[in-house]
Amino acid sequence: MERKTTKHFFCLLALGFILGISSCYYDNEELLYSNAPCDTTSTFSSRIAPLVQQQCASGCHEGANPSAGLLLTTYDEIKACVDNNNKFANSLTGANGASIMPKGTSGLSTCDKTAIQAWISSGALNN
Numbered sequence: 001m002e003r004k005t006t007k008h009f010f011c012l013l014a015l016g017f018i019l020g021i022s023s024c025y026y027d028n029e030e031l032l033y034s035n036a037p038c039d040t041t042s043t044f045s046s047r048i049a050p051l052v053q054q055q056c057a058s059g060c061h062e063g064a065n066p067s068a069g070l071l072l073t074t075y076d077e078i079k080a081c082v083d084n085n086n087k088f089a090n091s092l093t094g095a096n097g098a099s100i101m102p103k104g105t106s107g108l109s110t111c112d113k114t115a116i117q118a119w120i121s122s123g124a125l126n127n
Helices: 002-026 044-057 075-083 087-093 110-121
Strands: none
Touching: 044 075, 044 110, 075 087, 087 110
8 A cells, every 4th residue: 555655646746846847937038037128119010010919909809899899900900099098008007997908917018018108109100
């Protein structure tokens, strides 16, 4: 009986070790590399559009029935949201009672928020 208990103990130990190692994969890059520079001079096409596609449009704000009836798949749709009482910027920080987006997360990284705010502040141009 002692042999079986020892075998279970080593199996659980090995499983715990594997889970412990794999959990390191999801470390927050922003926390790990907080001294890394944040590029806020990016253009709409090089930084903002891909970011919005990945974090906002994909799965929520695209298609026939976008979340909250808000499409964010083209420059004109995103710009309209920016121009709508700063609805786009408010969703980044939760300002003015807006829900922080993307839903179910703590929001975008500080660098991504800063890049979007810089793009909006510079006129939210399509470049």
